[in-house]
């Protein structure tokens with residue numbers, strides 16, 4: 001892999017995935033001598049700027065520390081893109097693009113006319129075009145700010161739908177179309193192209209939520225959000241089927257995290273919805289766990305039949321092997337990011 005894209009990479013789960021990529025796999029999985037590029041995309045400029053500063057500091061600490069898996073000798077290029085995914089279009093101009101690579105003390109602001117041209121045109125400061133990503137984690141998302149009855153305008157609802165669902169579909173279409181055309185071109189010239197280039201793996205991991213994938217988990221105050229996450233899961237399954245003929249090199253995965261307590265999303269959910277819904281997400285989960293363990297499925301694992309453990313995932317038929325949803329439990333964003341990295345590694349090995 002020479003380039004990874006993480007949407008929602010400024011905060012929460014996405015940011016932890018970016019850190020994991022910097023820490024290990026981006027370096028391990030890369031077979032080429034070219035620099036590794038990690039693009040993180042988020043909505044707000046201030047958020048991208050802050051994340052860039054933190055990530056540069058994080059990388060510096062790794063280089064200075066003793067980390068057997070980390071090869072600091074290889075150039076790392078970090079690109080922070082500010083773009084509102086709720087209005088995603090390949091022709092859209094990213095508000096700000098920050099670029100940093102090994103050796104620079106801080107990031108520089110660069111400009112690209114459109115998202116598409118980020119990958120085809122050198123910017124006006126004569127930087128090389130950004131490599132097209134091979135590994136993509138779509139972690140951007142928003143939750144509800146109030147109880148569902150409080151949504152009075154279709155636009156407010158569409159904002160959640162477009163951010164969580166439509167944008168993911170649009171971005172995936174953009175990526176897969178490009179990959180397929182690249183692959184056809186490579187095969188056409190297969191005599192002159194090394195086998196590794198033809199077999200270069202492409203991986204998309206869409207991030208759903210346990211709130212959208214566990215049938216009996218119905219947290220008050222999340223009806224619209226949960227519906228977008230159910231849609232994302234189902235969409236990913238069918239999309240994977242549509243692209244089955246490319247399965248040798250293309251993995252479409254969907255990961256559905258449990259409640260991740262150290263994220264802004266859960267903190268905001270508690271703040272905005274608890275009072276109105278009369279139950280906090282944490283208490284709701286606790287009550288659900290108690291009622292589950294009282295029921296017939298007690299001892300069989302919380303989440304019952306619908307829970308797929310990691311082992312279940314690898315043992316299940318090929319079609320389902322990259323679809324994973326969590327147990328009813330809470331985790332930290334570090335733990336969840338590591339699970340997402342496991343999915344990436346398993347897609348590489350398959």
Ligand SMILES: NC(=O)c1ccc[n+]([C@@H]2O[C@H](COP(=O)([O-])OP(=O)(O)OC[C@H]3O[C@@H](n4cnc5c(N)ncnc54)[C@H](OP(=O)(O)O)[C@@H]3O)[C@@H](O)[C@H]2O)c1
Pocket residue numbers: 007008009010011012013014041042043044045047048083084085086138139140141142163207208209210211256257258259260261263264265266
């Ligand atoms: N937290 C949980 O418990 C949990 C559980 C299950 C699933 N998930 C899912 O996991 C993903 C990450 O959640 P999180 O908890 O890490 O969220 P978070 O901490 O609230 O971070 C959300 C990220 O998405 C970005 N984002 C939001 N709206 C965007 C837009 N319109 N355009 C571009 N970027 C946008 C944010 O950018 P800014 O920083 O610029 O705002 C931020 O980087 C989401 O899809 C969420 O639904 C979360």
